[in-house]
Amino acid sequence: MIEILKRMLRSPQGALGLVIVGLILLVVIVGPWFAPYDPEKMAPLMRYKPPSAQFWLGTDQYGRDILSRLLHGARATVVLAILATALGTLVGAVIGTVSAFLGGRSDEAIMRTVDAIMSIPSLLLALLIVNLLGKSSLNALLAIALAFAPGMARVTRSVALSVRKQDYVNAAIARGESAAFIVGREMLPNVVAPIIVEMTIRVAFAVMLFATLSFLGLGAQPPASEWGLMVSEARRFMHLSAWMILWPSLAVALVAIGFNLLGDGLRDALNPRS
């Protein structure tokens, strides 16, 4: 574990990714305590202010402090993305591992079906599911998890297939262990590393997907300070104050960049090439 961390810090991507994601997680945890103002407090006389000593990032169309809103919104934006990815990964990993374990025709059937589902673009699938379930942050989470599951199943299966050929799996089969035991105890733990890499990169996608759903009016609802929603709302006011749209856009991009870098760094660290 320490070894991996060291290797990551040595590569520029890994180091930068760790720093950015670390900072983001810090904001997620303690951000709201450091917010200088109430993120929902309106001030009719303080609207559309540019950045100043009083409002570091300026104010929005209701005179609310943008910095405070970003600090509060980090939770909604980042935590939900991580949860959605984790859930999607879990579902996908189970399907992929089971498919690899079963092999043969069942594997073929499962994977072809997974491929078929993957031919529906994630965003479209998420749109349909959110419409079906009704829009809310929780439903957006489920939709993204479901949209991610097939892709993760594919990745897990290919890793699991190589694991399945390993001796300890054959040994377990020879011992006559139950399928559930083999999949859960022997195979899953060994496919974890590559999956974590894939997952980290997917968190970046999830942040973007969440923001896009909110942007289309299907995720968080006002006056929430989810960042995608902030961008979406700010579009209407961009000619009165460009700052309003700039800051949350940068925040979304920064999170995505952070997780992308971290994912690449992790991959290099876990899979050292010459």
Place this chain on the structure above:
Amino acid sequence: MPSIHRRDFLAASAALSGLAMSGVPAFAQTPRRGGTLRVSVDQAVSKLNPLVTRVNPEYLVAELLYSSLTRLKVDMSAEPDLAESWTNSADLTEWTFVLRKGLTFHGGSPCTAADVVATFEAILDPKTASPARQNIGPVAKVAAKDETTVVFTLSAPFADLPVTLAYLNAKIVPAAVIKGGLEKLDRQAIGTGPFKLVSFEPERQVVVTRNDAYYDKARPYLDKIEVLVFPDVSAEASALISGDTDLLGTTPPTEFGRLQKASGVKALRLASGQFCNVNFGCDQKPFNDVRVRQALALTVDRAAMVDFVTEGFGSPGNDTPLNPAYRFHADLPAKKADIAKAKALLAEAGYPKGLEATLIASDRPGQRTQLAVALREMAKPAGFDIKVETMPHATYLDQVWKKGSFYVGFYNMQATADAIFSLLYTSNAAWNETRWNNAAFDKLVSEARTTVDDAKRRALYAEAQKLMYEEVPSIIPAFFDLLAGQRDWVEGYELHPRGSVYRLDFVSLGANAPKRG
């Protein structure tokens, strides 16, 4: 002075803005003929059938392709359209309209009294689902006396008939089409309007071309009009600023500042009775208790609301749909926020710990959400815990509008007090979305409708407004000025306070307009 007269008010507001309302437009010489005008609108033109249109871009297109018996002038009075004159019986229950001679539909077939009768019969048929049914007045029977004479028999005396017959959906369509099925008008247009349909792509553009057989030989001045759909209001304003479009139907306050600054663009502003309201389902808990509605109304800081929702391009409302732009506006004391009183009322109504509710706001126009979020914050200290839910406008129209019990509405100014009351607030209103169903109010409105004496009528309408002011079937926190823009080469265009009347057949292009296909 108990109320400002509409005309004075309009003149005053024009002077105030220093823009718009050129009054008598400055074309001393005759308008230039020819050219293509590009008009932008902010929503799709989904419905082409003029009897069932329901949003401004659809009204705009219907007005180009079809005609009514009368049309609405900028001062909200009626002028001849297909009907060249009309008379009424002394008791106001029988009206006779005489059509122009030699009217033809776009295909060339004649338009006669029979078509007018068939159209109004279709409108009165609930199966047609035309909003005009409740908005053309107490029409009981329509009959053709001869080729060009139509007689309307009313169920009650009614003085406003020539004005209500100009209603947006009361457009004349061929009797033959009605017989064969109105679906025919979903994709093609067979009207008597100044323009003929060339192409129709609901989400993108509608193109119309000059109707040479139009009854007025002088108009229209333009050869062609392209109605372009811009789902993004910001892009719509950009298109006008860059000269890509010539005329912009309506723009939100957030874009108006850019139009004012842009060179070559005339920003148009006109005070109007257009408003956003918060509708209560008055037949459902908790809003069936008048105290709850009053409590919420008491939380609203109306001056701040004008800022938040209209960026200052508007005026505070008093929970009645009439403002000084209407002739029968009653001057009631301006409502003020009073959180303590709101709390007390809420407790009295049985909610001492406050109350939760979900307020639905569609995403178009953006002012709806703006209003909803501001209301949420203002109502918080009084104990209201409001959850705001936004949705795409199309979903809202299908799922919430007229059905929900707590949502934000948005309405154009109507031609008369009667029109707005019987569109939204009487028990038999076309869109009785509040289900307030107040018998006293109904009685006042129907009595005013049949009263000829102006002072008596004014008193009745004042009473009706007072009832709404007190019982708050919906909160009307602010009225909007109409905001729009045009290139300076567009001549003869005037903002119409109705908000959905355009009169583009009076528009022409100046010598400096760009030449287009």
Place this chain on the structure above:
Amino acid sequence: MSPAYILKRILLIGYTLLVVSLIVFAITQILPADAAVMMLGENATPDALAALRLKMGLNDPIWMQYLHWLGGVVRGDFGVSMRTGQPVAPAMIEALGRSLLLALFSIVLMLAVAIPLGIVAAVRRGRAADLGVSFLSYIGVSLPEFVTATLVVLVLADWLQWLPATGYVPLTEDPLRGLKHLVLPVLTVSMILIAHVSRMVRSELVDVLHSDYIRAARLKGLSKRQVLFKHALRNALLPTITIVALDVGYLLGGVIVVEEIFALPGIGRQLIVAIQARDLPSIQAGALIMATTYAVANFLADIAYAWLDRRIQYD
């Protein structure tokens, strides 16, 4: 590549579409919308509604409705739009054409930019050019389309006023205006693709340049340039084809947002409009057409890959 393989792939496309049709049909069945009410409007009489339900087969069991719908789809009949009352298929096909135009321009722009970027980065590995490309590509993949779109509109359309912000003009109607309207959407869509593919080209090329095969070529005395363009590039670009095909899925998703923002009446925007209006036949048709596009793109990529691969082996 045997005919049997191609046949198998085609059968797989059939299976894919069957699964997608089931999913899409299931979702649209559960969506809360009464088809009959939507078509007749809210003021329809109960009699009329009942009659229409009977006529539309809405009283049949679900599986029969599915088979009936599927039968229509096979014949190219996707039903009638609840919103416009017009047949769905022609409108969707027309919209697809516009989306494909957008996709085509984006892919061409992507190839023109991403491959040279990838080559430069690989050849100058670890130096400023590599880091620069790498930095840009991280930003590229990390900006959601709606952010990119908003920024390009703000800068290129509003501040500089070089291009129209939104709208669509068919190329057949006015080629110059049509192209102008396509520039911003194409820029937005290709941004992520460029970022993604340039990274791929770079890493493939880096791998290839370190392979024994290239070392052998260098030892034979070929110049650096010859090695790069004659041998390395071909091998490195091959996997790129697959990546581009897989990106089509992402492209289609991105197209939804981009078309919505730029008011481009392609299939993505049709789908959004259909979803908002609960226009079930249009949703079904749109989703199925998107999935078909993806499946066909992947099929073609596989065929192209196999074909090119063979040529390289025998070269």
